Amino acid sequence: MNQTILYAEHVSKSYNGKKDKVTKALDDMNFDLNKGEIHSLLGPNGAGKTTLIKIMATLLAKDKGTVNIMGFDLDKSEREIRHLLGYVGQDTERSAYARLTAKENLHFFGSMRGLAKEEIDKQIDKLVTYLGFEENMSKQFMHLSGGQKQIVVLMRSLLHSPPIIFLDEPTKGLDPIIAKKIRRFLVDLVKKEGKTLLLTSHILSEVDEMSDRVSLIHKGKIAITDTPDALKESVGVTDFIEIERNGMSIDIINRIKNLDVVVSHVERNDWDSFGVSDPFDGTQAILGILKETNSRVRFKHKSVSLEDAFIHHIGMLEESFDK
C-alpha cells in the first residue's frame, strides 16, 4: 500500500512583476508524494516546478492552499518541516560561502542545523567516500567546478539525514560520469535508506531511469501523474520507424501510411517518422513495402521515449488550451 508522506492541496501562487503584471505560477494545484518513491516533476520552462518546490520547502509563501508533510501543516509547523527536508535549489553558486572550503561549509551548515561536530564528521565521511570527493574537501568553494559545487550543495542538504529530499535539477551541467554517480547515489539512498525523493530535471532519459512516478506540470497545474511506462504507453504507439525521404515516392509513403499497424506519421527534417502500434508487425509490414518497391533507403527504429511522451502530452495540453 502506498503511504502518502506529503500532500499539497489547492495551492496557488502569483508573482507580482513590473507594471502590475501578475504571473500566476501555481493555479489551484494538487500534488502528493508516496513514502519511499522517486517522483519527478516535468514541465516546460516556467511551468511552476521551482515555485512548488520552494513553497513546500518553506522558502516561499503560497497565496492559498494547504501543504502537509508527515502530518505537519506547513502554516503551523515550519520549523518541524524544515527538519524533515533536504533541499537543493537551482542556484548552486549562492548555496555556500565562496571563501570557505567545502568542508568548512558543510560544518557551518551542519552546526546551523544544530548537529554536533562528530555527527557532521560522520555524515561527511559517509558522503565523501561514496561520492569520491576526498580531494576536493579542502578547496575553497569558489575554486570548485560547477559540478563539484553541485556535489557540495547536495551533501549540505543531506547532513541532517532528512527523510524527504527535494532536488531542483540536481544533475544540471554535470558531465555524464558525475551525473551517473549522483543518480546512483540518489537511487541507493531511496532504496536502501527508505528516503523519499522529489526532483526536477529536463534530462528525460534520467527521469525515465530513476523515477517511480512522474508529474507533468503545465501552466501551474499538475496535468498528469503516472509511471514513466504508463506515460509512454499513453502516446498510443509503441515505436517509431523512420525512413529517409530521399528516394521515396509519395505513393510509397501513402502505402505505408495506410497500413493498419501505422498509427501516426510526421515529417522530421529529411525523415518520415511512422508511429506503429506493434514493433514487430510494424517493422515487418514497412520493410515488406520497401522490399517490394525495391526502395533501398536508410531506415531507423526508435522506441517511444519519455521525451516523446512529454512532447505528445504538452502538445495536447497546448491544443486544448488554445481552444
Ligand SMILES: Nc1ncnc2c1ncn2[C@@H]1O[C@H](COP(=O)(O)OP(=O)(O)OP(=O)(O)O)[C@@H](O)[C@H]1O
Ligand atoms: N521571483 C519571481 N518574480 C516574478 N515571477 C516569477 C518569479 N519566479 C518565477 N516567476 C514566474 O513564475 C512562473 C513559474 O516559474 P518557475 O521558476 O516555478 O518555473 P519552472 O517550472 O521551475 O521553470 P524552469 O524549468 O525554467 O526552472 C514563470 O512564469 C516565472 O516567470
Ligand SMILES: [Mg+2]
Ligand atoms: Mg525551475
